[in-house]
Amino acid sequence: MNTVVAEKKKPRLTTSAMIASIASEGQRVKAAPFGKALVELGAQRPEVVGMTADLAKYTDLHLFAQAYPERFHQMGMAEQLLLAAAGGMAKEGLVPFATTYAVFGTRRAYDFIHQVIAEENLNVKMCFALPGLTTGYGPSHQATEDIAMMRGIPGLTIVDPCDALDIEQAVPQIAAHKGPVYMRLLRGNVPLVLDEYDYKFELGKARMLRDGNDVLVISSGFMTMRALEVAQDLAADNVGVAVLHCPTIKPLDEAAIVEAVRYKHRLVVVAENHSVIGGLGESVASALLRHRVQPAGFELAGLPDAFLDAGALPTLHERYGISREALANRIRKWLG
Amino acid sequence: MSDLTKNLRERAYRIRRFALRMGEVQGQGYIGQALGWADVLAVAYGHALNYRPAEPEWEGRDRFLLSHGHYAIAFYAALIEGGIIQESELETYGSDDSRLPMSGMATYTPGMEMSGGSLGQGLPIAVGMALGLRQKKNPAFVYVSMSDGELDEGSVWEAAMGAAHHRLSNLVCLVDINNQQADGPSSKVLGFEPLADKWAAFGWDVQRVDGNDLPAVLKAFGNARDLAEAKPRVILFDTLMGKGVPFLEQREKNHFIRVDPPEWQQALQILDDSWSAAKQTEGALA
Numbered sequence: 001m002n003t004v005v006a007e008k009k010k011p012r013l014t015t016s017a018m019i020a021s022i023a024s025e026g027q028r029v030k031a032a033p034f035g036k037a038l039v040e041l042g043a044q045r046p047e048v049v050g051m052t053a054d055l056a057k058y059t060d061l062h063l064f065a066q067a068y069p070e071r072f073h074q075m076g077m078a079e080q081l082l083l084a085a086a087g088g089m090a091k092e093g094l095v096p097f098a099t100t101y102a103v104f105g106t107r108r109a110y111d112f113i114h115q116v117i118a119e120e121n122l123n124v125k126m127c128f129a130l131p132g133l134t135t136g137y138g139p140s141h142q143a144t145e146d147i148a149m150m151r152g153i154p155g156l157t158i159v160d161p162c163d164a165l166d167i168e169q170a171v172p173q174i175a176a177h178k179g180p181v182y183m184r185l186l187r188g189n190v191p192l193v194l195d196e197y198d199y200k201f202e203l204g205k206a207r208m209l210r211d212g213n214d215v216l217v218i219s220s221g222f223m224t225m226r227a228l229e230v231a232q233d234l235a236a237d238n239v240g241v242a243v244l245h246c247p248t249i250k251p252l253d254e255a256a257i258v259e260a261v262r263y264k265h266r267l268v269v270v271a272e273n274h275s276v277i278g279g280l281g282e283s284v285a286s287a288l289l290r291h292r293v294q295p296a297g298f299e300l301a302g303l304p305d306a307f308l309d310a311g312a313l314p315t316l317h318e319r320y321g322i323s324r325e326a327l328a329n330r331i332r333k334w335l336g
Numbered sequence: 337m338s339d340l341t342k343n344l345r346e347r348a349y350r351i352r353r354f355a356l357r358m359g360e361v362q363g364q365g366y367i368g369q370a371l372g373w374a375d376v377l378a379v380a381y382g383h384a385l386n387y388r389p390a391e392p393e394w395e396g397r398d399r400f401l402l403s404h405g406h407y408a409i410a411f412y413a414a415l416i417e418g419g420i421i422q423e424s425e426l427e428t429y430g431s432d433d434s435r436l437p438m439s440g441m442a443t444y445t446p447g448m449e450m451s452g453g454s455l456g457q458g459l460p461i462a463v464g465m466a467l468g469l470r471q472k473k474n475p476a477f478v479y480v481s482m483s484d485g486e487l488d489e490g491s492v493w494e495a496a497m498g499a500a501h502h503r504l505s506n507l508v509c510l511v512d513i514n515n516q517q518a519d520g521p522s523s524k525v526l527g528f529e530p531l532a533d534k535w536a537a538f539g540w541d542v543q544r545v546d547g548n549d550l551p552a553v554l555k556a557f558g559n560a561r562d563l564a565e566a567k568p569r570v571i572l573f574d575t576l577m578g579k580g581v582p583f584l585e586q587r588e589k590n591h592f593i594r595v596d597p598p599e600w601q602q603a604l605q606i607l608d609d610s611w612s613a614a615k616q617t618e619g620a621l622a
Contacts, residue, residue: 049471070471071471073467073502075498076494076497076498076501078491078494078495078497078498080456080460080490080491080494081460081463081491081494081495081497081498084457084460084461084463084464084491084495085460085461085463085464085467085495085498086464087461087464088460088461088462088463088464088465088466088467088468089464089465089467089468090464091449091450091461091464091465091468092464092465092468092469092471092472092474093468093472094468094471094472096464111454111457112457112460112491115451115453115454115457116450116451116457116460116461119441119443119451120442120443120450120451
């Protein structure tokens with residue numbers, strides 16, 4: 001007779017896979033920076049259109065759809081159609097922002113991005129949410145190899161923004177860029193971090209956010225936020241950590257990377273929310289070798305080459321070494 | 337026979353001729369498909385489509401998407417017939433640095449709207465173009481040329497749903513049913529019938545005609561254009577590979593029909609002879 005009562009008394013789970021925010025408790029956030037920036041852009045540029053594969057609400061594109069219903073096109077849960085039709089729109093001189101989840105856009109529609117969009121250098125902006133490990137749903141939803149796949153496509157620009165500021169500044173710039181762009185999208189309540197670093201997003205450019213003598217973290221996406229947090233933590237141990245943020249993965253700002261590595265004898269750590277296979281880390285390694293630059297040490301702080309577990313994000317970030325604490329510990333260990 | 341039909345017959349004859357000459361240049365090519373699809377292309381580029389030969393990117397043009405890139409040999413022949421590229425250029429077909437690659441690509445050839453070849457992409461692209469035209473209030477039509485083998489691709493059916501959902505009345509899909517794909521007869525590789533019923537169930541206006549019966553083809557294009565209903569239109573054309581050259585029509589049917597070196601000239605001769613005979617008959621009747 002007490003089943004209902006007993007269920008009510010059950011404590012709320014704190015390790016639920018439904019916890020999908022990368023913001024830590026009490027962190028400053030901005031809601032839907034992508035959707036808001038796109039609405040603003042749409043007011044200035046009537047040729048901007050929004051398209052989605054049944055994920056407007058979950059990519060913050062619903063804000064654009066509400067503001068400009070006649071410029072929003074629902075393609076249904078059909079990613080091949082979404083990306084080919086976006087190519088068709090671009091052929092007609094429109095600038096489509098196409099959204100879905102990164103797993104579906106890149107894995108299910110790869111040939112459509114490759115052949116329809118990139119081969120003709122069409123002006124399609126692909127903004128795909130849930131990059132890397134930003135959901136606890138398991139490999140079906142975790143796009144841990146999207147950069148590796150997309151980097152292989154000639155002429156495609158790839159952007160991995162860190163926070164709300166990066167996103168809202170990137171939106172008009174990727175729209176102004178002539179050609180296809182893939183942006184890894186953080187949606188919902190997105191942390192706001194970079195406004196404290198006198199930072200401006202510039203397409204194609206890396207930016208040194210802070211200097212330090214012992215470690216250079218080269219990072220993209222929200223791992224730049226983690227790197228900045230870790231830099232604070234390690235400062236307490238008298239370890240100086242520099243952070244070079246590389247929001248544009250392709251074309252990579254090799255000059256800034258080489259410059260940052262060449263003149264100081266530091267451990268270089270590449271931190272990314274992506275598999276260690278084929279992401280920023282290997283891009284940086286290749287650039288350094290080609291420029292004959294040898295750092296004091298070189299480590300990859302990315303996700304393992306594995307199908308990752310399902311679970312709560314904080315647990316998983318800890319497990320795979322990309323939480324604040326785990327990243328700090330990895331760097332301490334590498335420093336020896 | 338109306339003057340229009342006579343004119344289109346002559347265009348179809350010349351398209352077949354141009355295609356055979358390109359085939360001879362390389363000693364190979366998808367000539368069976370080109371001969372089979374020539375009547376549809378003659379109607380498209382001789383009558384149905386709005387375009388300006390000297391201005392292939394004219395904003396008011398009807399868009400024609402060659403989804404099956406390997407039909408390029410047929411399509412270049414139509415572009416020559418339509419005055420968009422010069423006849424002299426056919427000598428370069430499939431050669432290094434030619435504007436006429438073996439598989440059609442948008443960035444190479446004037447009048448080529450898409451890079452085809454990865455099959456099943458034309459129709460979903462066309463959905464985007466048709467939506468884009470509607471948004472721009474441009475009354476042009478989008479035509480997609482595709483083959484029955486492409487029906488195997490899921491993206492075709494995603495696009496079929498999308499086009500019907502968005503009521504794209506400016507979209508006309510042309511399907512070549514020659515019942516041949518790489519591994520054999522299309523109906524054996526992955527059965528597609530009842531095809532008309534399938535498209536109708538997806539919400540399309542459907543016509544099925546003999547794609548080598550020129551007056552029927554002409555009528556079908558007209559019907560598709562004139563339909564008042566707000567829905568996308570598909571015309572299913574049953575065609576004969578090698579049409580117009582009996583020894584190729586009868587050759588063992590294959591995705592890639594074998595043609596031996598002397599046979600190109602033989603085929604051209606047969607085509608010319610039958611065209612002369614047809615004209616004489618017409619003259620006698622007149």
